[in-house]
Structure formats: structure tokens, C-alpha cells
Amino acid sequence: MAVSKKSFIYTVGAVLIIVLIFQMNYYFRIDSKLTERDVKNSVNGGTAAGGGIKNMVGEEIDPTIFVSLAAYRDVFCSDTINYIFNHANRPEKIFIGIVDQGSELLEDDPNQDPSLPNSHCYRGLKVAPELIQSNVRRIALTVAQSKGPTLARYHATTLYNNETYFMQVDSHLRFIKGWDSLIINDLWLTKSYAPIGENGIPRTVLTHYPMAYNVEDSGLPIVDQTGVPRLCKGEFNSRGIITFNSFILKATTKPAECPYIAAGFFFTSGEAIKLVPFDPHLSNLFEGEEILYSVRMYSAGFRFFAPTLNVCYHYYSRPKSPKFWEDNKQYYLDMQKSVERLKYILRWPLEKTPDLSEPQFAEIDKYTIHNTTILSEYYQRWKIDVENKKVHWHQFCDQQPPQE
Numbered sequence: 001m002a003v004s005k006k007s008f009i010y011t012v013g014a015v016l017i018i019v020l021i022f023q024m025n026y027y028f029r030i031d032s033k034l035t036e037r038d039v040k041n042s043v044n045g046g047t048a049a050g051g052g053i054k055n056m057v058g059e060e061i062d063p064t065i066f067v068s069l070a071a072y073r074d075v076f077c078s079d080t081i082n083y084i085f086n087h088a089n090r091p092e093k094i095f096i097g098i099v100d101q102g103s104e105l106l107e108d109d110p111n112q113d114p115s116l117p118n119s120h121c122y123r124g125l126k127v128a129p130e131l132i133q134s135n136v137r138r139i140a141l142t143v144a145q146s147k148g149p150t151l152a153r154y155h156a157t158t159l160y161n162n163e164t165y166f167m168q169v170d171s172h173l174r175f176i177k178g179w180d181s182l183i184i185n186d187l188w189l190t191k192s193y194a195p196i197g198e199n200g201i202p203r204t205v206l207t208h209y210p211m212a213y214n215v216e217d218s219g220l221p222i223v224d225q226t227g228v229p230r231l232c233k234g235e236f237n238s239r240g241i242i243t244f245n246s247f248i249l250k251a252t253t254k255p256a257e258c259p260y261i262a263a264g265f266f267f268t269s270g271e272a273i274k275l276v277p278f279d280p281h282l283s284n285l286f287e288g289e290e291i292l293y294s295v296r297m298y299s300a301g302f303r304f305f306a307p308t309l310n311v312c313y314h315y316y317s318r319p320k321s322p323k324f325w326e327d328n329k330q331y332y333l334d335m336q337k338s339v340e341r342l343k344y345i346l347r348w349p350l351e352k353t354p355d356l357s358e359p360q361f362a363e364i365d366k367y368t369i370h371n372t373t374i375l376s377e378y379y380q381r382w383k384i385d386v387e388n389k390k391v392h393w394h395q396f397c398d399q400q401p402p403q404e
Helices: 002-027 036-043 077-086 129-135 149-157 179-188 271-275 289-299 331-345 372-381
Strands: 065-072 094-101 136-141 165-169 173-175 204-207 227-236 242-250 256-258 265-269 303-306 312-314
Touching: 065 077, 065 149, 077 094, 077 173, 094 129, 094 149, 129 136, 136 149, 149 289, 165 179, 179 204, 179 265, 227 256, 227 303, 242 289, 265 271, 289 303, 289 331, 289 372
Parallel strands: 065 094, 065 165, 094 136, 204 303
Antiparallel strands: 165 265, 173 312, 204 265, 227 242, 256 303
């Protein structure tokens, strides 16, 4: 009888351990699938996220996501759209604003649906035509009209139609199943870290440089949620512009604060577009786009966090893909003028006193940062030495600084 009791105790203990492991796996999102109840709670702000979302007059709303997608002659654009819709739990609540650049160079494809634009963003779509018609908005720009990613992302925001959430992505990403529910849930985990804005949503941003996927492989890489990139390193380049890098750090149970916003993937509230409107006077700006938007968002009260898991993957380098700067003869001239505007807004040293009547300073009062106190706070908080062009980033990436 004693042996029987001991066996019973061992059996119960083993079962409890298995249950604990299962719960930990769910908690850390190693399996990205959610139950129907979890999906409903996540999408609606959920009980774990602080309750349902209500508008300014107290009415409950059914949240939507606007996706800003700027593409330049990108053959992976339709692949990205497929993953956005087909791997979402609620695709009908997702609206994509495409700025489709350079599609006029494509020859007609006899196999393509003639009702759709002749574009890489529509070739190879595996999404219901009705969803494309109702939930995809498009601006088409020729190569001559294209003026770089920063300006294209401004155009994308003109397609925004008061959706609850705003997500900006590159046109060569792949998303895991349930990404929409997971990223909304993550955003609500930051509720105690920043001021609360419109619809009760925290004024925070989830962002990073996503892990890479191999374009030679179909589908997603093996999902490993033990490490998540954190956008924590900044350095001044030879042009005196801060560019970023990320470190893959141990996944956290709550989003971890970081200094910067990545232009190729971030998720926030739709209110951000109203409080920090995109600047339409940054032609051909590439390097510098991210630091400028980061500081403007910080000055408006937003704070930035790495997500707790990898909801998407990025195709980097794209060696055979056309680049906008190779097609644009005005690139370097426009870029230099936009950098002048950037440095003025960020209060960085300029080589000469700016003439604010020049075109690169158009509407500067509307888009500049007037609160120099909050600007200084940002530089001090993230150890950015503008005068000496140094960024002391190591502690934010869990790295030891070099020995003096």
C-alpha cells in the first residue's frame, strides 16, 4: 500500500510539472497559436490588457489596424500582403495603404486579373478579391515621382482613415499566425509605462529590426521566441547622422524599453498620426529618417519598446532588387537638403546659419520640435552627445562598454 501511495504521489508530481511547462510555453508565446477566447481578448484590449476599447463618448469600438506599406519596384510586395492578411486572426479589420512606386515599368502580365493594377503588389496575391477591393488603398507613383522612403511613408499616411492602430512596415516582411492579436496584446502590456491616449490606448510604440528570413525557403523560419531583437544601438555615421543597429536579447515577459523607432516595422495607436504628422518636405531622405521620427515621437510623449516575441521576419539586403537612389538623379542633392532640415529640427550643429525662406525649410514651424527641454531630456536619457557625435549605447544593449 505504501508503494502504491508513493507511485501515486510521483504520478501527480509529474502531471503538475507537465502542466507547468505547458503554461510557461503559453506565457512566453513559444507557440503563436491562440484560443478563440484569447484572440477575442487580445484584439479587444482583453481582460489582461485592461478591458475593452471605448471611444471618447464611452462607446465600445471594434478596433482596426491601418498598415502603411511603401514599396519601390519590390517583387516581394504581394508576398508581404499575403502574410499580413492570411496570417491575421481578423483580416477583415486590417486596412493596407500602399504607396506603389515604379510599377509603370512592368510589362503587362496576361495571367493577372485585369481588374487589378499591373504591379508587384498585386501579382501573386492569394487573398480573397473582395478583401483586396475593400481593405487595400493605393497611391501609384512613377519612378520620376518617387522621392525616397520617407516621403513615400508620408503619402501612405494620407490613406489612413481613423483606424484604431497604425503599423508601418517594409514591403518584404513575413508575419506569423495570429500576429495582429499578439501585437495588440503586447502594446497593451505597456499601459503602465506611458501616458494614456485616445481610446484608452497607451502612447507607446512596439518596434525593432525583425529577424531575417531566407528568401530561398518557402514560409517562415523556425519560430524561436527565446530571443528578440532590441533596437538599442545608435552611432553617428560619416555624414553626422545617427543610424541604428539591434542586438538579439533574451525575450522578456513585458515589452522592454528602447531608444529608437525602426521605420521598417513599428506598431502604435492611430492617434500617433494625428499628434505627430509625417513631414512631406523630406525628399530622398534615407539615413536619418528613423532618428528624426524617433525624437519627434518622444517629444510628443510616446515611448518605445521591443515586443516580447517575433511577430514578423524581414528580407535584408535584396541584392538583385532595384534601389530608389540608383534610379533617382536628384537623390544626393535632395538628400543633402533634407539632412539640413533634419539637423535644424533636432538642434544639431549646422555648417551655416539656415535661411528659413529656402524650400527645404517649408512649413518648418509645423514640423519642428519647439520644446527644447524635452529634446534635451531625450538626448540625456539615451546618452546621445550631439556636440561630440558620440552615443554611449552599451548599457541599453546589455553590453559592456570598451575599456578606456
